Amino acid sequence: MHDIAQAASNFISLDAGNVIYLFLVGFVGGLVSGFIGSGGAFVMTPAMMSMGVPGLVAVASNMCHKFPKALIGAIKRAKYGQVDVKIGIVLGISAEAGVLYGAHIQESIKQRFGEAGSNLYVSVAFVVILAVVGIFVLRDAWKTYKSGNTNEEEKVTKLAKWVQSVNIPGTMVYFKSLNARISVLFTIPLGFATGMLAATIAVGGFIGVPAMIYVLGAPSLMASASELVIAFVMGLGGSLKYAMHGLVDIRLAMIILAGSLFGIQLGAIGTTYVKPFMIKVVMGVIMVIVLFSRGLMVPVYLSQLGLIETLSDGTTRLLKNVSFAIMIFALVLGAFIVLRAMWQGRRAEQLAAEEAVAHVKM
Amino acid sequence: MASNIPKKKPVNKMVFMGLVSLALYGALLLNQDIINNYIGKGGFNAFLPIVTAFIFSFVHGSFTGNFWTVLGVEAAKKKKKEVK
Secondary structure: OHHHHHHHOOOOOOOHHHHHHHHHHHHHHHHHHHHHOOOOHHHHHHHHHOOOOOHHHHHHHHHHHHHHHHHHHHHHHHHOOOOOHHHHHHHHHHHHHHHHHHHHHHHHHHHHHHHHHHHHHHHHHHHHHHHHHHHHHHHHHHHHHHHOOOOOOOOOOHHHHHHHHOOOOOOEEEEOOOOEEEEHHHHHHHHHHHHHHHHHHOOOHHHHHHHHHHHHOOOHHHHHHHHHHHHHHHHHHHHHHHHHOOOOOHHHHHHHHHHHHHHHHHHHHHOOOOOOHHHHHHHHHHHHHHHHHHHHHHHHHHHHOOOOOOOOHHHHHHHHHHHHHHHHHHHHHHHHHHHHHHHHHHHHHHHHHHHHHHHHHO | OHHHOOOOOOHHHHHHHHHHHHHHHHHHHHOHHHHHHHHHOOHHHHHHHHHHHHHHHHHHHHHHHHHHHHHOOOOOHHHHHHHO
């Protein structure tokens, strides 16, 4: 409790530069979240910590901006008919359990191996999960692009077809995003894994969205939109937990929210202009770049744990800065792809409208 | 051709919600020490940041939504129908 009180008294003073910085990071993070259902959060925590915010306060404040942002994003995308609230809530509840368990593992590792051990665990989880899932998602998007079938409806994977065919009496629930009944015995572990990842690397969606697409058989647009419901459920529960310990810096959370609500609306609008495989492109690109960012930090933590030769202060600082810069780059690139795809979609729509008018006049 | 009739842009709503949002942010930043003191206590005060987040998201979310509409950035008409 002493640590908590100390952390709470560590609410930093804010100047105009900090406010603008948080607003901009919030905007870009919101834009990506509105489009792919998650993302952005992995930059918020280090961004706040780089301003001198204690780690726990940064995590808590990030969480407290996440749930209202996800709520607004989900409402917006529900207007476009993309949200399956039921799957979001069902996965969200089991994700909440995953968050608690993930946080417990984190605490145990921290107690046993210290701060460096905990950071190493987070970085290795980042690298391994993002390498496997990110490359898979990107490869799938590439295959769709190469096949020239980008306009066609997405095919349900063999795995998802099997999942949808399994009938376990008493556990079957109909989900509109899948247009099928599936057993909650499949959704519970997926939600749990999403929550565990959220507690570890702050972005549960990197598991949640691909799981909904490839394991359950949801279309990309509905999976990314329903992820916002999961993020809302998880974020609300997590925020309440941290707020009870007095760790939320509401100023930081609301300033990030100010920027992210501009971004999330734009990202949600963007989904109506693009082909579904673009969701996979943006998600895969961000995942693979972030994986390099975290990979660079592995030697730093290995050195701190004494498992490899000690790195000089200069090298450590260089690796930390490059890692942070790559993470920012991943987010900005994701935002750029979203805006570009949206711009092209709008241009195509305008041209089609002009052509239609010209045709009527003739 | 109802779709060709230009829709009225929600300028007044945007301005109103923008001003309310500005007032909320002003109140938060001008009273940050008092607010941090209450929220930093935790316990039962945990409802404070949660309620604050809901209020800000409603007001500022409405403002940002109308902001893009007024700028003419809206969802694609064709896709909207397709998805439904």
